[in-house]
Amino acid sequence: MRGLSQRQLGGLLGLGxxxxxxxxxxxxxxxxxxxxxxxxxxxxxxxxxxxxxxxxTEELAAHILDFTQT
Structure with missing residues (x-):
């Protein structure tokens, strides 16, 4: 998701x-x-x-994103 590697995501979370x-x-x-x-x-x-x-489920995740982006 978002095109980040696990290492990059860990860095953004401040974990190194x-x-x-x-x-x-x-x-x-x-x-x-x-x-x-x-x-x-x-x-x-x-x-x-x-x-x-x-x-x-992925369907529920999609609905959550749709709901919050409206």
Missing amino acids: KATGGVRVNRYEQQTSKSDIQTAADLATVLQVPLAYLFAD
Whole structure:
């Protein structure tokens, strides 16, 4: 999403590129869980609503984006 690598995203989250990339990968693979503040920071960096990150389906995620962009 947004054309960012995991390393770049980790850097934008203030986690450092090397360490951050590993952490972002673990979040993506669901081998680690983030706290709500990290999720909120991630949503801010990705410019999506926090609810988008918790959508169960791609369809729901699309509806959340549509709803917030109107």
